[in-house]
Amino acid sequence: MDWLLVLCSLVHLFVCPFTKVEESFNLQAIHDILYHQTDIQEYDHLEFPGVVPRTFLGPLVVSVIAAPFVAVSRVLEFPKDVSLYLVRFALGALVLWPLLKLQKRIKGTLGKGTSDWFVLVTVSQFHFLFYLSRPLPNTMALPLVLFAYYYWLGQQHGKFIACSAAAILIFRGELAILLGLILLGELLTRRLSLSKTVFIAVPFGLLFLFLTVFVDSFFWQRLLWPEGEVLWYNVVLNKSGDWGTSPFLWYFYSAIPRAMGTSLALLPVGMFFERRVWPLVLPALFFVLAYSFLPHKELRFIIYVIPLLNIAVAAACSRLWENRTKGKWFALLALVAIGHLVANLVLTSFLLVVSRANYPGGEALFLLHKMEGRESNVTVHIDVLAAQTGISRFGHLHNNWMYDKTENLKPGSPELRMFSHLIVEAKSKHGYNLRPYAETHEIVAHIEGFSHIRSSYNHFPPIRIKTKPCLFILKNKYLPKEPDFSFTLRKHPVLNLRQDNVKSLHVRKTKKKFMDIVVAIFQRDCICQDCCKFLPLLTEGPTTEDI
Incomplete structure (x- = not known):
């Protein structure tokens, strides 16, 4: 069943190839490593550093994997955006590798039935496979977390501690809660001694701390430990709330139900039938509970717990399916196990269609390239919304075009009139942002983005996805002969x-x-x-x- 995970992850990648602002640092870093290599002064992060620094170690690993394929695509003169697919596929493969190993480990510990159902449950859900190839900081840490699970279930404590140390010190400090709880369980059950833990953890911790400081200080051009600054900003200064806050129990009543879909109903069933999943589920739930104290919440922050919870769901489905021949009630319960997969797939298909409408920036630049071809005098200004919803350096297809993201330029200003094309945020063709261009520019296209969901019992399907205009492509009718940039x-x-x-x-x-x-x-x-x-x-x- 391995091919199901690969196939479904590819479907998510090709349906939604573009990326958002949360993914911009890692994606731009991968681009710059592939295309600029040691020419650090040309790297995007020096111009747009973000609120807190992030590590380059993840982008470096992905770049090494993708580099041969990107090189071949350049030799064959494929469009540059092909590299975006190759990079995301490389990242997806990096996550799928330990996920498939984890599946094999489940087969050895809980049986083939649970292992097979684990694959079916995972592919039926939306968020895990959707995030699997996205260059988010959380996704960069995910391979190490999955390897840690794999080694933990195999009682390979040395490798478990090494993977945990790398994930925590390099990528995501909050993983100290999740992986620390697992480690605490091993210590309390005396499967691992404290002296052995210290003997392994200290040298690996120092090694990975030195590695991230050494590599990232080079790329950031100053001495720093990226994840240390992130922890200081989010935990000590408690600034994460500046990006929005959610209620304390939001992860439990919103994030986890959306991530698991109807599988959530089978989680307690799995814990009832298979007591061996308790050591997997409890650390996951306690991690989510502890992480709920931070005011800023996003589903991707807890993506690591989904595989652990899915193991319990898979155990429930396996037990229900094995008992299907014992009577009518058992047969009905087996149908529930199958039916919940169908319900998940319907929900996943719906969410995938919704997600595709969330990247108008990428669609706008793709459309502009299609309209103008290889015209040599194109200079395009990309506004903030467009830059945040799908445009990256991988979308800069033509060497003879100028792509600019200068911020804080007043609509209709002399600077913006220097560009041959503008990608502008507006709610309609009569919007406030477009008024200054009424005489000087023509609207050549508009791109719609997701607006809301409307239900109507008079139509089939009864739920409809509504979009609205959000970006407009303008063409300058009076381009200066000698534009000043x-x-x-x-x-x-x-x-x-x-x-x-x-x-x-x-x-x-x-x-x-x-x-x-x-x-x-x-x-x-x-x-x-x-x-x-x-x-x-x-x-x-x-x-x-x-x-």
Whole structure:
């Protein structure tokens, strides 16, 4: 049944290929490692660092796996967005590997029936496979957590402690609660001694702490421990609530029911029939309870507990299915086990359709590329909503286009009038944000995003997904002959040339001789893709002082 997990994860990937702002750091980091390698000054995180720093170790591992496939796609001249699929597939494979090993471990400890039902239950649910290939910080930690489960169930305590230390110190500090509870259970049952724990944990802890500080200090250009700063921000300063708060029990009445679907009803059944799942379920529930004290809550924060809870559900389904021949009531209960999978699949299909409508930014840039083809004079400004809902550097397909995300520009400002195209947030074509462009731009397309769900008993299906306009693509009707993008030079290595002279140049804020600059441009790829159309103007003979 391994192929079911792979197939369903691919369905999620291809239906919703774009990513959101929560995934932007890891995705942009993977892009920069693949395309810029050691040229750190061109990395996106130096321009958009985010609220707290994140580790580069996850993106590094994914990049190493994806690099050969990305290299082949570049040789074959596939569009750049193919690399996005390859990168997400590499991450998905990195999570599926320990998940499949965990399934084999379940087979050895709880039986083949529970193992098979574990796969069926997992593929029927939406959120775990949806997140499996998404470059979220939580997903980056997920392979190590699954390996920790695998080694724990096999009583390989040394490897369990090593995986736990890496997951906690490098990726997600809150995992100390979940994995610490599991470790505490091993200590209390005397399957593991305290002296052995210390003997293994201390050197591995120091090793992984040194590794993350060493690697991330290089990429961030300052001495730091990323996960330490995250813990300080979220726990000590308690700033996580700045991004929204939820009630204390939100994980129990909202997140877990949505993640598990109808499988949640079978969780207590599994705990009743199979007492061996109690050591798996209890640490998971206590982790969720402890994590509920943080005010900011998201389902992805507790994604690690879903496999543990699904093992209990699988145990229930296996027992109900095995007893199906013992009588009519048992046969009916077996149908309940099958029926809950069908209900989950219906819910998953519905949520997948809803999710596809949540990435209007990616759809907008894809549509713009389709409309303009390889036109060489395209300069597009991407507003905040578009950048947060699907646009990444993997979507920058053409080397002769300029893609800009400069923030805090006033609608209709002279700076925005320099661009040939704008992707603008607006609720309608008469929206406030579009009024300044009524005379100067034309609306060439609009993209709709998810709005709400409407139920109507007069239609089939009775539930309908409603969308609404959220992004508009505008085309400049009066593009300046000599657009001035000097306001972007603080971020882009743009050679912004005029017919009479070189106006300005930004190359790592260092002074270079004119010929050195020419050589540098021809030896490297331009990030903003704007300088290529100005290169012929170099023959106009600017002086060194003009640069």
